[in-house]
Amino acid sequence: MARRNPHRDLTAGGVVSHLGVMLAVSALVGLLVAGIAIPFAALAGVGARTTADSLKNLPADLETAPLAQRTKILDVHGKRLATWYDQNRVNVRLDDVALIMRKAIVSIEDYRFYEHGALDIKGTLRAFITNQASSGVVQGGSSITQQMVKQTLINQAGNNKKKIAAAQADTYERKWNELRYAIAFERKHSKDWILERYLNVAYFGDGAYGIEAAARHYFSVPAKKLTLRQAALLAGLVKNPTKYDPTDNPGEARARRNVVLERMRELGVITDQRAAQMSRAGLGLRTTPSRNGCVDVTGEFFCDYLREYLLADPQLGRTVKDRRRLLFAGGLTIKTTLDPAMQKAADTAVRDHVNPTDQAIGGLAMVEPGTGEVRALAQSRPMGADRAKGQTYLNYVVPREYGDSGGFPAGSTFKAFVLAAAIKQGIPLSTRINAPQEVFLPNSSFETCDGPLRSTDTWSPQNSTGTGTYDLYSGTRDSVNTFFAQLEQRTGLCDPVTIAKDMGIQVPDNDIVPPFTLGVTNTNPLTMAGAYATFAARGQFCEPRPVDQILDADGKVLADYAPRCSQVLPTAVADAVNDVLRGVQEPGGFGYQNGLALNQPSAGKTGTINDNKAVWFLGYTPNLAAAAMIAGANSLGHPITLNGQYVGGQYIARAFGSTQAGPIWGQAMHAIEGMLPDVNFVRPDPTAITGQIVDVPDVTGSLAADAADELRNAGFVPNVGRYVDSRLPKGQVAYTSPVAGARVGTGTLVTMFISDGTPKKSGSSGGGSSATGTSSTPTTGPGNNGNGKGNGNGRGGR
Structure with a gap:
């Protein structure tokens, strides 16, 4: 007592x-x-x-100092991931x-x-x-x-x-x-x-x-x-x-x-x-090791990212030392965003395709659109100090400030930013551009936010295979370098770079150059997953974050981490980007050809950098974005080509985003797609997106005023033509040009020919029977998604 x-x-x-x-x-x-x-x-x-x-x-201040306690890290379901402590x-x-x-x-x-x-x-x-x-x-x-x-x-x-x-x-x-x-x-x-x-x-x-x-x-x-x-x-x-x-x-x-x-x-x-x-009696020991830190825990590099993210958060303390003391001695409960099933799928996919001791680094990041919650981070080199076993403490899948890695260029995945800029500027999706094997474009012909580039150099990008005339659908699906070089020439550099920055990508001034569209900027899987999640979220960018809430030692809320989001693209523009990028995952696209299509709607983009030093595949559904990467790197992390290497036990003659990085993405996403709601993308508003490829509605038999409304609602510009002979009552639409059912771009002028109420006389030529519109159905054909920094002569692949 x-x-x-x-x-x-x-x-x-x-x-x-x-x-x-x-x-x-x-x-x-x-x-x-x-x-x-x-x-x-x-x-x-x-x-x-x-x-x-x-x-x-007598002093009595000893009792006031709280005892150091260990902090527990929980996954999204409340299960323990890791423990941090000084004591x-x-x-x-x-x-x-x-x-x-x-x-x-x-x-x-x-x-x-x-x-x-x-x-x-x-x-x-x-x-x-x-x-x-x-x-x-x-x-x-x-x-x-x-x-x-x-x-x-x-x-x-x-x-x-x-x-x-x-x-x-x-x-x-x-x-x-x-x-x-x-x-x-x-x-x-x-x-x-x-x-x-x-x-x-x-x-x-x-x-x-x-x-x-x-x-x-x-x-x-x-x-x-x-x-x-x-x-x-x-x-x-x-x-x-x-x-x-x-x-x-x-x-x-x-x-x-x-x-x-x-x-x-x-x-x-x-x-x-x-x-x-x-x-x-014996001692009866049943020891349980108390792991401290991030080594050998589920999602070890997620754990590492979480620690660095919180150490940079000023609401947890005035200085880094104060924050560290709180995190490692405060007895906190940190509720994270990591999903263990997704993390397991990511870990398995990365390690099945890239071995720890390979002269390459495999990485995968998963981000939820609309919240920015990071669901998984995986890389092929495990955490540790033994280089002989391929271990490292560098986190290659996160930004430099959280992992110390400088990252790798993301290749043609940057073409999506030029695509978004073109749509935002009103360039029709049906716009057709001749894309030869090589083009020669003066640097001074590219506008920046400060005016034309001040350079006398000429950029001469090349395609690896295939030439032809492409619209925005087919040019993106086939990732044609010379097509996007010319498209970027039309959009200028200011809008694409601004869009990329608004989506969380750090673009240095030295990279605001014509080869920007070919992905010359160093980045990382987490940043790219967060950027592409913006398209999935219909233009809403949410900063990637690994934490949801922190409780103090008494169970009281210490810090809440609500989504930090902003609308950086009009929804109609993002919807159109999604519609275009779906082509990569549909018949004729590189993703579909390599078995990456899911059993639910998905979109994606491949990326391969100059000299095949890194390959990427970025794909997403409406509720999850994931970025897969394989980068050639020696034991010190210095970039080298993937060509001629054995990676994951497989010889690579020539690396491509769809054939090397794509399978990592596909394996992980196939493993978890049953967890994802089967939701479709929102189709672009035909009245808001010029040049979206749609069918011309059949307005035959309608009065001209009613037909005009229907055509306008479908995204076309109605025009009343001349009267023609027709069995239809006078004043009704006899036919249109382009004809009903033709697949053309929204914004196209559709002319209505009106019946005069008299049947066509035998032997006379029909006034509009031969009137057709120019179809802009996407073409099919080989292409590539390479890039180049230097002179920009990209040699990338699918």
């Missing part, structure tokens, strides 16, 4: 009483008294009034510690704990005499309160070696201050509070701080379920956690446990029979 210290109100008489206790002990022993070490001579020269005044002003500790209330554990620690360390004040004269003398008779230290002389003070001082010293040494120094000054603090604690707190703090602050060896962590570490049970045998072992550890560590010194640990059991028997806490039985 807990009771409060009768000397709580330290009056002048109380001060003299405590002083008398110390003088009595010093006088009786005359030298070091079993760990108290307050000699009579040390007090003889100190006036009573001076000592009393000192004790009146492996989980604070628990005294009621959550088994009664037998409390009895064991009191029995061996301070059996009169609930009967004395800060200093136990009887216990001190008993310990001194027992230890002298045993020629060693068997029983402790310091009270539990004094030991708690010492452990608190050590704990609050942090990494300050001088303070740690001072807290452990075998000096009169340290003992004196320790006792002063102990008296202060006894004045202000109950015995139960002191015992609870002692059990939480104590070190139990093998990295376990506090009774809860120790119970789970050594026996895989919570502290409230400890048995007598387990409790006796743990109670014996606090005296010398290293010497009695059962994982390293089982014999010493067992002997010490039996000392505890014998003391409990002497005090009548347990029976003779029970003590004898437990003394013969």
Whole structure:
């Protein structure tokens, strides 16, 4: 039963009483008294009034510093992913510690704990005499309160070696201050509070701080379920956690446990029979390793990204040091966005196609459109320092500020930004451009936000295979370099670069050059997944983030991470981009040809950089975007070509986005597509997107005014032509040009020929029978998606 210290109100008489206790002990022993070490001579020269005044002003700030606790990281379903800590500790209330554990620690360390004040004269003398008779230290002389003070001082010293040494120094000054603090604690707190703090602050060896962590570490049970045998072992550890560590010194640990059991028997806490039985028993260890950090956890590079992301968050502390202290000692609960099923699919897909020791790096990132929540991050090189095993601490799938990798050019995946700019500018999707094998374009013909490029150079990009005339559908589907070079010439550089930046891509000024459309900018899978998620979210860019919420040690909300989104493209423009990029995943597209199409609507884009040093595949559904990459890189991460290498056990004669990176994307997405709602993309508004390829509606037999409305609603420009002979009543539409059913671009002029009410005479030529529109049906044919930096002579592939 807990009771409060009768000397709580330290009056002048109380001060003299405590002083008398110390003088009595010093006088009786005359030298070091079993760990108290307050000699009579040390007090003889100190006036009573001076000592009393000192004790009146006892410090009480030790209790205010919270104990370092471990932080737990949870996945999106609330299951533990990882643990971060400087000290492996989980604070628990005294009621959550088994009664037998409390009895064991009191029995061996301070059996009169609930009967004395800060200093136990009887216990001190008993310990001194027992230890002298045993020629060693068997029983402790310091009270539990004094030991708690010492452990608190050590704990609050942090990494300050001088303070740690001072807290452990075998000096009169340290003992004196320790006792002063102990008296202060006894004045202000109950015995139960002191015992609870002692059990939480104590070190139990093998990295376990506090009774809860120790119970789970050594026996895989919570502290409230400890048995007598387990409790006796743990109670014996606090005296010398290293010497009695059962994982390293089982014999010493067992002997010490039996000392505890014998003391409990002497005090009548347990029976003779029970003590004898437990003394013969083994240690009964069931150790559970306490992993700390991100190595060997599910989504280790997601974990690494999460840590760096939070260390950069000013709402968690004024400085990085403050934030780190909070993250590793604050006992937080961090709710992340990682989906373990998606992470498993990503890990498996990457590692099935790229081995850790390959001269290449495989990576995959998954981001949810509309929220920016990062669902998975995977890379082929595991976390660690052993280069011989392909390990690394560089995170290649995230931006440099979170992973230290400079990234790799993303190739023709950047063509999507030029496509979006063209649509936004009103360039019809049906626009046809002749794309020969090579074009020669003066740099000065490309407009930037500041005017034409000031350069006398000429850019001469090439196609790897195929030439012809393409519209925006077929030119994108086949990723034709010279088509996009000329399209970018029409859009200028300002809009495509601005769109890319608005979608989270860092484009340096040196990359605002004509080869921008071929992806010369270094980037990473997470950034690209976030950018393409913008198309899936119908033009809404949401900053990728790995965390949803953080709770403090008391379970209260410390920080909320709501989606940070902005509409960077009109919905109609994004819808049109999606409609075009679907062609990659449909018959005739590179994704479809390589088995990457899903059983639900999807869109995508391939990318291959100059000299085939990196290949990409970016694909998405309306509710998940993923970016896959394989980059040629030696053991130091320096870029090299993928051509002529064995990657994932397969020889690569020539690398392409669809044939190397694509299968990573396809394997991962096929594994999880059952988790994704089967939702279709929104078809582009034909009235908002010029040149979208649609069917001309059949308005035959309608009055001209009604037919005009129908054509206008379908995205066409109606025009009334001449009257023609027809069996239809006068005033009704006889036919149109382009004819009904023709697939042409929205914005096309459709002329209505009106019936004059008289049938066509035999032998006469029909006025409009031969009138047809120019079809802009997408052409099919080989193409490529290469890029080039330097002179931009891209040699990429599918």
